[in-house]
Amino acid sequence: MVAGAFERELICRYRSSDSAEEMQIGLDFDEEGRRYAPDRSVDVLHIKLDVRPDFARRTISGTTYLTFSPISQPLSSLRLDAVNLTISAVRCPAGVADFVSTAKDLEIQFAHAIPPGTKTTIEIDYSAEPLAGLYFRTPEMGYPAGDTHCWTQGETHEARCWFPCFDYPNERSSTEIICRVPPDMTVLSNGRKLGEMLDSSTGLKAVHWYQEKPHVNYLICLVAGYLKGLTKQHRDVQLGFYTQPSLFEHAANSFEDTPAIMEFYEQEIGVPFPWDKYDQVTICDFTAGGMENTSLTTLTHRTIFSKASENIRSTRGLDAHEMAHQWFGDLVTCKDWSHLWLNEGFATYYALLYEGHKFGDDALRYGLYEDATDRVLTRQEDTRPIVFNQYKNSSEQFDYRAYPKGSWVLHMLRCQLGPDLYRDCIREYLMRHALSSVVTDDLRQIMEQKSGRTFDQFFDQWVYHARHPDLKIEYQWLPETKLAKVTVRQTQQVNDHVLLFHLPTKVRFVVGGNDLDRQIVIDREQHDFYFPLAEKPTVVRFDPDYTLLARVEFDLPDEMLFNQLDRKNDMMGRLLATVALGNRRTQQSVQRLKKTLNEDPFFGVRLAASESLQKIQNDGSFKALAESLRQADARVRLRVVRDIASFYRDESLEILKTVAAYEPNPAIRAEAIRALGQYPPDKTRNDLLTYLRTESFGDEIALAATAAIEQQKDPSYRDPLMETIAERVDQFDSRSIGQTLSTLAVICSQDDDKTPVRNLLEGYLSSPKQAVRVAAIRALGELKDPRTASMISSFIVPDSPDRVSQAAAATLKEIQEQAALVPAEVIELRNLVQKVKEENEKLRKDLDDLKARVEATNGTK
Numbered sequence: 127m128v129a130g131a132f133e134r135e136l137i138c139r140y141r142s143s144d145s146a147e148e149m150q151i152g153l154d155f156d157e158e159g160r161r162y163a164p165d166r167s168v169d170v171l172h173i174k175l176d177v178r179p180d181f182a183r184r185t186i187s188g189t190t191y192l193t194f195s196p197i198s199q200p201l202s203s204l205r206l207d208a209v210n211l212t213i214s215a216v217r218c219p220a221g222v223a224d225f226v227s228t229a230k231d232l233e234i235q236f237a238h239a240i241p242p243g244t245k246t247t248i249e250i251d252y253s254a255e256p257l258a259g260l261y262f263r264t265p266e267m268g269y270p271a272g273d274t275h276c277w278t279q280g281e282t283h284e285a286r287c288w289f290p291c292f293d294y295p296n297e298r299s300s301t302e303i304i305c306r307v308p309p310d311m312t313v314l315s316n317g318r319k320l321g322e323m324l325d326s327s328t329g330l331k332a333v334h335w336y337q338e339k340p341h342v343n344y345l346i347c348l349v350a351g352y353l354k355g356l357t358k359q360h361r362d363v364q365l366g367f368y369t370q371p372s373l374f375e376h377a378a379n380s381f382e383d384t385p386a387i388m389e390f391y392e393q394e395i396g397v398p399f400p401w402d403k404y405d406q407v408t409i410c411d412f413t414a415g416g417m418e419n420t421s422l423t424t425l426t427h428r429t430i431f432s433k434a435s436e437n438i439r440s441t442r443g444l445d446a447h448e449m450a451h452q453w454f455g456d457l458v459t460c461k462d463w464s465h466l467w468l469n470e471g472f473a474t475y476y477a478l479l480y481e482g483h484k485f486g487d488d489a490l491r492y493g494l495y496e497d498a499t500d501r502v503l504t505r506q507e508d509t510r511p512i513v514f515n516q517y518k519n520s521s522e523q524f525d526y527r528a529y530p531k532g533s534w535v536l537h538m539l540r541c542q543l544g545p546d547l548y549r550d551c552i553r554e555y556l557m558r559h560a561l562s563s564v565v566t567d568d569l570r571q572i573m574e575q576k577s578g579r580t581f582d583q584f585f586d587q588w589v590y591h592a593r594h595p596d597l598k599i600e601y602q603w604l605p606e607t608k609l610a611k612v613t614v615r616q617t618q619q620v621n622d623h624v625l626l627f628h629l630p631t632k633v634r635f636v637v638g639g640n641d642l643d644r645q646i647v648i649d650r651e652q653h654d655f656y657f658p659l660a661e662k663p664t665v666v667r668f669d670p671d672y673t674l675l676a677r678v679e680f681d682l683p684d685e686m687l688f689n690q691l692d693r694k695n696d697m698m699g700r701l702l703a704t705v706a707l708g709n710r711r712t713q714q715s716v717q718r719l720k721k722t723l724n725e726d727p728f729f730g731v732r733l734a735a736s737e738s739l740q741k742i743q744n745d746g747s748f749k750a751l752a753e754s755l756r757q758a759d760a761r762v763r764l765r766v767v768r769d770i771a772s773f774y775r776d777e778s779l780e781i782l783k784t785v786a787a788y789e790p791n792p793a794i795r796a797e798a799i800r801a802l803g804q805y806p807p808d809k810t811r812n813d814l815l816t817y818l819r820t821e822s823f824g825d826e827i828a829l830a831a832t833a834a835i836e837q838q839k840d841p842s843y844r845d846p847l848m849e850t851i852a853e854r855v856d857q858f859d860s861r862s863i864g865q866t867l868s869t870l871a872v873i874c875s876q877d878d879d880k881t882p883v884r885n886l887l888e889g890y891l892s893s894p895k896q897a898v899r900v901a902a903i904r905a906l907g908e909l910k911d912p913r914t915a916s917m918i919s920s921f922i923v924p925d926s927p928d929r930v931s932q933a934a935a936a937t938l939k940e941i942q943e944q945a946a947l948v949p950a951e952v953i954e955l956r957n958l959v960q961k962v963k964e965e966n967e968k969l970r971k972d973l974d975d976l977k978a979r980v981e982a983t984n985g986t987k
């Protein structure tokens with residue numbers, strides 16, 4: 127899965143050009159304590175769902191057919207996960223003595239115990255008004271009628287909210303779905319389509335899909351509605367890309383790379399695409415960024431972009447991530463959520479491998495660098511390892527440990543084994559465990575068998591213990607002995623959670639224009655390495671091939687950094703030198719950074735040069751940035767604008783205003799508009815009001831203006847914002863409405879009379895769109911008006927999987943915490959004010975008294 131909560135820019139992902147990652151979705155019905163996969167009393171062999179979604183009522187009804195055989199004991203009863211399902215009948219050849227359906231599950235008592243190994247099919251008639259698992263997008267909910275659709279989301283534990291099942295990934299079965307819909311709708315599901323048939327008695331079309339190879343329950347998916355599609359082909363694999371008709375115009379942009387990604391994966395992984403076909407479909411207001419259902423990936427509609435955004439937006443990363451899951455996650459699946467990295471780490475890493483394949487190795491390294499610096503190395507205090515089973519909710523596992531850190535673990539294994547042996551190991555891992563559930567040790571065993579090495583320590587330090595190493599490197603040239611001395615210290619705190627690391631790597635010296643590599647192993651707290659060299663090196667590089675996930679502190683003299691910056695064949699060296707020069711406030715470093723920003727062949731180095739100039743924050747670096755605005759690569763242009771915006775000065779404001787008005791790329795305009803928010807309203811108000819009313823793809827310009835207004839915290843924007851919401855409510859998507867409501871609440875949170883805003887926000891609590899109701903609840907929290915508490919609490923249903931209820935509970939908690947804080951502070955403030963008042967009063971009296979006396983002394987006037 128790829129998520130929305132870490133959304134930056136448009137969709138997910140940490141690389142501005144891509145999309146993806148972590149989302150706090152997923153329901154968990156586990157109890158407290160350590161988590162393990164549940165026991166299986168039966169082997170589920172086949173699941174057949176015959177269902178009819180009712181779009182007007184947002185309900186589903188039908189029959190679930192479960193074919194299974196008891197594993198080791200005669201089976202007298204069977205418990206299935208079933209959340210808020212209305213069960214009307216249960217049938218079984220062995221006879222049904224009774225069944226009990228609760229809010230959480232369904233327990234069936236058989237008339238006669240079913241002997242182990244006996245294949246049995248039970249039939250369960252049911253209906254549901256799902257709060258999760260199955261979602262609708264209909265005109266009654268405020269979506270365009272022509273885009274009506276419904277879809278299902280399984281991971282982690284949502285499938286049980288729309289059909290009764292054994293809802294855990296340590297069980298696999300073949301599956302089959304018959305879905306009955308109006309004849310002009312499209313139905314997508316897992317596997318291959320067996321056919322479509324019009325039922326004259328109901329006027330509905332029954333579409334029949336069959337998934338032959340067994341997969342886990344959370345990968346079952348159904349999407350039905352008005353969809354428009356494009357198709358392509360890779361070998362004999364049919365590739366489909368579907369969107370809502372209103373988005374179809376831009377669909378091809380997001381479908382560009384799919385055949386090439388599949389071709390690359392088949393080569394790199396060495397196992398052919400394992401399923402019957404591969405479809406991708408966008409979902410309006412999806413609950414995540416993307417979801418890798420077997421042969422049918424669902425994607426957020428926000429992955430659709432207009433060409434005007436150039437290379438700032440792309441679906442490539444999301445596409446590659448979800449497709450990698452078709453092998454890692456779907457063909458082999460983590461047995462329980464503690465081993466989630468076996469799904470997400472692989473999907474993250476293979477998406478980067480595709481970047482490397484498409485744009486060269488530097489693109490792969492740069493992706494790893496961004497993951498490390500932005501997402502992993504910042505997590506210094508976390509004591510949780512990657513494999514961790516003490517989570518409270520399974521969604522906690524979907525974080526940096528499973529995604530970028532898991533990806534880095536694979537990268538380090540690939541560096542240690544070499545790409546060919548690594549590929550062999552991965553191929554063997556997939557072949558041996560195909561169509562089954564895996565744990566981390568399955569991977570370790572194969573690596574050991576294929577390489578002859580032991581990987582216990584590697585997995586222990588990186589996967590079963592927390593954190594990463596912090597390395598402090600010092601270099602010294604000893605001229606008398608012609609020795610280069612390199613000192614390496616591991617400075618992370620070693621304790622029960624974090625080990626002292628064992629790290630093989632190398633040091634590279636550039637001597638007389640030649641690269642000399644020296645292997646080293648770091649396995650102690652401190653090492654002094656001595657290397658005899660013919661002459662003093664011009665460049666010293668630690669871990670030059672970028673094989674270690676570590677926070678490295680290596681302070682080098684300017685001259686060596688400049689030498690490093692000149693090396694055309696060492697992108698990582700230039701990148702690190704560029705970052706280091708951001709700490710040198712010299713004219714020379716500003717000049718070199720400006721040159722790098724405009725001339726370096728790799729865009730990531732140019733980005734870093736812009737950022738370093740920003741960091742230097744003097745007149746020279748501002749001038750260098752201002753003179754570097756003309757950049758052909760939109761990503762670099764965006765960064766230069768962002769970095770210019772960090773200088774608070776009139777010249778900067780002028781540039782931002784010009785970019786906001788004339789830049790053709792909407793993403794870059796939006797960046798400049800957001801930055802206007804730092805300046806006082808008297809200098810920017812008219813511009814911001816104009817942009818607030820500007821229409822653009824995905825409301826990008828209006829949302830940028832909203833963000834700027836929020837920063838200014840000026841309540842005089844209240845009326846224009848309220849007007850914008852009223853005028854645009856039908857055009858704005860849920861996220862745009864939500865953001866505007868939130869801004870309104872923030873800028874009015876200090877108002878004496880919050881009634882108009884409170885009334886407006888409360889009005890949105892009855893919006894048919896769930897995402898808007900959630901946003902309205904959160905905005906009410908931001909309004910900081912204690913009178914909203916009772917309204918918010920009325921939305922709380924204990925233990926409900928409904929996101930509105932969950933948002934209400936979280937918001938109410940925040941309000942109560944704020945309220946709890948208030949008395950102590952207020953009492954103190956009141957006392958202080960009272961004291962000041964009394965003192966004032968006394969002073970005034972004294973003064974009056976004095977005046978009176980003076981007047982008295984002066985005698986009558």
Ligand SMILES: [Zn+2]
Nearest residue numbers: 127128470473
């Ligand atoms: Zn994923």
